Amino acid sequence: MPEATALDVLSQMKKTACTARVIMFSGAGHTNIVVQAMKLGAADFLKKPFDERELELAIGHALWHPPLAPLLSTEDGEHNQIDFVSPNPRVRRILELADRIADTDVPVLIEGETGVGKEVLARFIHARSERRHRPLIKINCAAIPHDLLESELFGYERGAFTGALCEKPGKFELANHGALLLDEIGEMSPRLQAKLLHVLQDREFMRLGGTRLVQVDVRILAATNKKLEELIARGEFRQDLFYRLNVIRLAIPPLRERLEDLSPLCEHFQKKFSVHYSRPSRELPEELRKAFACYAWPGNIRELENMIRRFVLLPDLDLALADLQVAGEPDAHSSPEQPHSLREVAAQATERAERELVLRTLEQVKWNRKQAARELHICYKSLLNKLRRWQIPGRPQARAPSLAARAGGTH
Numbered sequence: 001m002p003e004a005t006a007l008d009v010l011s012q013m014k015k016t017a018c019t020a021r022v023i024m025f026s027g028a029g030h031t032n033i034v035v036q037a038m039k040l041g042a043a044d045f046l047k048k049p050f051d052e053r054e055l056e057l058a059i060g061h062a063l064w065h066p067p068l069a070p071l072l073s074t075e076d077g078e079h080n081q082i083d084f085v086s087p088n089p090r091v092r093r094i095l096e097l098a099d100r101i102a103d104t105d106v107p108v109l110i111e112g113e114t115g116v117g118k119e120v121l122a123r124f125i126h127a128r129s130e131r132r133h134r135p136l137i138k139i140n141c142a143a144i145p146h147d148l149l150e151s152e153l154f155g156y157e158r159g160a161f162t163g164a165l166c167e168k169p170g171k172f173e174l175a176n177h178g179a180l181l182l183d184e185i186g187e188m189s190p191r192l193q194a195k196l197l198h199v200l201q202d203r204e205f206m207r208l209g210g211t212r213l214v215q216v217d218v219r220i221l222a223a224t225n226k227k228l229e230e231l232i233a234r235g236e237f238r239q240d241l242f243y244r245l246n247v248i249r250l251a252i253p254p255l256r257e258r259l260e261d262l263s264p265l266c267e268h269f270q271k272k273f274s275v276h277y278s279r280p281s282r283e284l285p286e287e288l289r290k291a292f293a294c295y296a297w298p299g300n301i302r303e304l305e306n307m308i309r310r311f312v313l314l315p316d317l318d319l320a321l322a323d324l325q326v327a328g329e330p331d332a333h334s335s336p337e338q339p340h341s342l343r344e345v346a347a348q349a350t351e352r353a354e355r356e357l358v359l360r361t362l363e364q365v366k367w368n369r370k371q372a373a374r375e376l377h378i379c380y381k382s383l384l385n386k387l388r389r390w391q392i393p394g395r396p397q398a399r400a401p402s403l404a405a406r407a408g409g410t411h
Contacts, residue, residue: 102124107221108220153172185222199216293379307320359392
């Protein structure tokens with residue numbers, strides 16, 4: 001490119017909010033160039049010459065790390081403000097805490113279900129920190145095989161393993177003086193957890209195949225959709241690493257517990273996709289809004305985003321309502337199967353806990369279903385759907401002793 005450098009192109013892409021994923025190739029692999037490229041949004045950086053395996057890893061990384069979903073509003077300026085789209089008091093409280101600790105170097109552990117906006121919160125914190133002019137590097141611990149994750153984090157020297165034809169800095173080096181987001185940290189292998197703990201304590205490490213210590217100053221932001229305490233109890237997560245990470249813990253509630261966010265989020269996504277696809281901006285039908293309010297949103301904000309995207313492209317009310325019904329209602333003719341994964345086990349446990357909470361609340365309000373819906377902060381139709389799914393159409397005739405009595409009558 002005789003008239004511009006690759007960094008110039010990346011800079012222009014960032015100014016125009018281009019969401020394409022970029023892998024940068026260069027014969028110069030100086031650390032400052034790599035850091036600048038990652039800061040401008042490059043998904044990865046490869047120094048020439050490189051082999052096919054390195055390119056495959058870089059492409060896989062780019063595919064597994066799509067651009068940040070527009071769950072936030074951004075204002076370009078000196079402080080690069082990033083704000084959640086949420087009027088919910090619990091979320092606003094989380095943001096207040098995040099804002100208060102943003103300019104410190106303490107690790108932050110962000111918990112929440114898939115799709116609630118954990119990465120958005122991490123970027124919110126970084127944008128308000130003293131490190132905001134340095135890169136925030138993200139790595140998904142669940143998307144990269146365990147045997148490759150170590151080289152992604154800590155880099156490697158030339159000849160460290162078959163195919164390592166040149167040295168490559170790891171994410172810790174790229175994030176030096178900035179921040180590193182360890183997404184889905186509960187998926188990290190125990191062996192690698194031990195090495196991560198050492199880096200957090202001593203702020204130094206060796207590349208794979210290296211002989212010299214590399215010192216880094218990196219703030220750690222960790223995100224997980226699992227309960228790390230449960231992983232510790234099963235011996236799958238180191239307790240000492242948990243204590244090192246759990247300085248500040250922020251738990252983002254799921255969308256079904258903050259339904260007041262639906263309206264501003266819908267408006268936000270409508271405007272975004274109307275502009276992106278050059279479609280006219282139109283109000284969501286009232287019937288669809290009511291259906292949204294009664295839906296459980298297992299995929300949280302990411303699922304809502306996809307629903308709005310489809311409606312902007314295909315503004316068919318019946319189709320949108322059918323999508324909600326298919327997503328929310330199980331097949332009545334399908335036979336129950338034994339869970340085959342931890343995720344399925346967790347989903348069944350959640351369902352049992354939810355059923356028990358609903359039944360306990362109904363007993364407390366003497367089976368006044370409208371009052372129970374208010375107590376549970378869900379709409380009446382949603383409660384009726386749950387009772388129908390659990391085959392509890394009315395008040396059971398024999399539920400004595402009650403849950404409270406079985407618990408000893410304590411509250």
